[in-house]
Amino acid sequence: MVPFYFGAPDTQLFGVYYPPAGAGLHQDGVLISAPVAHEHIRTHxxxxxxxxxxxxxxxxxxxxxxxxxxDSAGKSAEGSMAQWHRDLVTASHELTDISGARRLSVVGIRLGASLAVGAAGDLLGLRELVLWDPVVDGDTYLDDLRRAGGVASPDHGDEEILGFPFSQEMIASIGAVNLLVHERPLPGSVHLALSEERPEYDRFKEALVAAGNTVDTTFVPEPAGWDKYDGHDEVLVANAMVQAIGEQL
Incomplete structure (x- = not known):
């Protein structure tokens, strides 16, 4: 396990590299695209x-x-989907540079899954996406967060959602997320790893298939409680989901 910083000096990103165990040459790299805000803490x-x-x-x-x-540079309210898209591409290049891996898989969780879908065409060597409970519709996602924990609106215009500041730019960019629109197939295969059944997941899969993607679904009945909040960031225990994702890759 090697923690380090990478990327441009003014937008340094914190990463942890896990080299493959054992000897021999390994050609496969896996990039993990995490959630943001309180879900980032819950899924650590x-x-x-x-x-x-x-x-x-x-x-x-x-x-x-x-x-x-x-632990990356920047304040919480300074993020946006466009910035995070660039970060994901930067991280994919970094993984290739430090590992020499020729094939790339991306595991995306929640909004990290949405980012992986949006950046897929810019990720060289991508062979598969594993999407864990992806955020299909940004406005619905924001509404769920607001209902779960309430909202405070400071004087400077940001919203505070579940203890995290969301700038108006961040809110607008997340609200624009819509995974049901696909003009062409994504590179590589798509695996959906779902902890519960939701109509939007069915619609998402239908949209992917209609665009020419190969999609399979693994259902792990291990509710994550994404839309619930009890006043603190409860650690998510997801042993079954972790095992299922490991078996997909």
Whole structure:
């Protein structure tokens, strides 16, 4: 496990590289695209477990924090979907540079899954996407967060949602997320890893198939409680989901 900073000096990103366990040449890299805000905190342990499992299976793994998230540079309210798209592409190049991996898989969680879909065409060597409970519609996602934890609106115009400041630019960019519109197939295959059944997931799969994608679905009945909040950031225990994703890659 190697923690380090990478990227442009003014938008430094924090990452942790997990080299493949054992000897020999390994050609597969896995980039983990994490959620943001309170979901980033909730999934920290699950993502670490996933990274360790994939490393033990012989993959090069990189998990990282988006700009304005976690230990990366920037303030929480300075993020946006456009910035995070660039971060994801930067992280994919970094993983290739440090590992030499020729094939890339991306595991995206929640909004990180939405970002992976949007950036797929810019990720060289991409062979598959694994999408864990993706945010299909940005406005619905924001409404769910607001209902879960209430909203405060400071004088400077940002919204505070579940204890995290969301700038108007961030809100607008997240609200514009719509995974039901696809003009062409995504590169590589698509795996949906779902913890519950939702109509929007069915519509998302239908839209992907209609665009010419190969899609399979793994349902793991291990409710994550994304739309619930009890006043603190409860650690998400997702052992079954982590195992299922490891088996898909």
């Amino acid at each position: 342990m699950a993502i670490r477990q996933l990274a360790l499992a994939l490393s033990a299976a012989g993959r090069h793994v990189l998990k990282f924090d988006y700009y304005g998230v976690g």
